[in-house]
Amino acid sequence: MIKNNIIIFNPSAGKGAALRKLPQVEAFFKKEEINYTLKYTESAGHAIELASASAREPDTAIIAAGGDGTCNEVLNGLMNGKGDATPLFGVLPMGRGNDFSYGGHVPARLEEALEVIKKGNSSPLDLGIIKGGDYPEGRYFGNGVGVGFDTIVGLEAAKMPHVHDAFAYVIGTLKTLIKFSASPEVELQYKGEKTVRRAIQVSIMNGNRMGGLFYMAPEAVNNDGLLDLCMVDHLTRFKLLKTIVHYTKGTQRGLPGITMDQADHFLMKALKGGFVVHADGETICKDGKKLEISCIPSPIRIIHT
Known part of the structure; x- marks a missing residue:
């Protein structure tokens, strides 16, 4: 039984649009007489601290109110602080892409997501961990890792503060398509086999979608103990555009x-060039040489439809 809900709220989510949604959230919890505690994030990384401090609260749901970056920080905090507990995690989507919530079967509309929290249905959720780049000890992710093209797309989208939702990623894709030319030579090991490819894009997914629009792993299941790979060899711009469609x-x-x-485990090495990498939209490195990515089966539970 859920006795309390700790809402970790990112006022900067959705380029500040989240603040306009906060009265709706509070009104819902008060009307339904649902106990809640509201905690605001104040800077990058703060949601990790807040979630870690709350990870062992009994009979409590920890709710990320924000976008994919907020969800990623809360998940990392829960994993850092949970000990032997199995935290209960909820999402109120308020970001641009909201890819994690999509793969986690959480409705995009806030009204519907609030009803999901009220009902409290939950199931186990796998997470991934990536080691390498700026995180040699590892960073957890809930949706997926992008290596190469789509990471640069995300960096381009972040430069457009006045372009909202998935449209920012569409423009970022077109800009990256025009200027991107370097694909590293990649050694990829998984399932006891090794392959060497010149790859323009490698996605390793727990969820289904990235960038609010691109289904990198349409068949992925987030509690099967596996991560889904989508790797694209170096292509001409025209062929890459067709692939993106x-x-x-x-x-x-x-x-x-x-x-x-x-x-359930991948090892990547850059034999020529370097990796530009994100996990759930959070930059892991811009010139990485080695990555280890693993699935962690069912360390938390997620509230969903």
């Missing part, structure tokens, strides 16, 4: 130059 429908499987598979 397939991403929007999740129909890229079987296309030339596309590898899709599953495993």
Whole structure:
């Protein structure tokens, strides 16, 4: 039984739009007579601290109110502070892409997400951990890791403060498509096998979607103990554009130059060039040489439809 809800609220989420939604959230909890505690994030990394301090609270749901970055920080805080406990995690989506909540079966509309919190249905959730770059000890992720093209897209989208939602990623994709040319030579090991490819994009997913629009792993299941791979060999710009169109429908499987598979552990090395990497939209490195990515089966529970 959930006796309290700790809402970790990011007022900067959605480029500040989250603040306009806060009265709706508080009104709902008061009307339904649901106990809640509101904690505001004040800077990057603060949600990690808040979640870590609350991870062992009994009969309590820890709710991330924000975008994918907020969810990522809260998940990292829960993992850092949970000990032997299995935290209960909820989401009120207020970001641009809200890809984690999509893969976690949390409605995009705030009204519906609040009703999901009220009902409190939950199931186990796998997480991933990536080691390398700026995080040699590891950073947890809930949705996925992007290596190469889509990380640069995210960096471009972040430069457009007045462009909202998935449209920022569309513009970022077009800008990256024009100027991106370097694909590292990648050694990828998983399931006891090794392959060397010149890869423009590698996605390793727990969820289904990135950038609010691109279904990198349309068949991914977030509690099967596996991560889903989508790797794209170096392509001409025209062929890459055609591939990106397939991403929007999740129909890229079987296309030339596309590898899709599953495993619980991946090891990547840059033999030539370096990796530009994000996890749930959070930058891991801009010139990485080695990455280790693993699935952690069911360390927390997620509230969902």
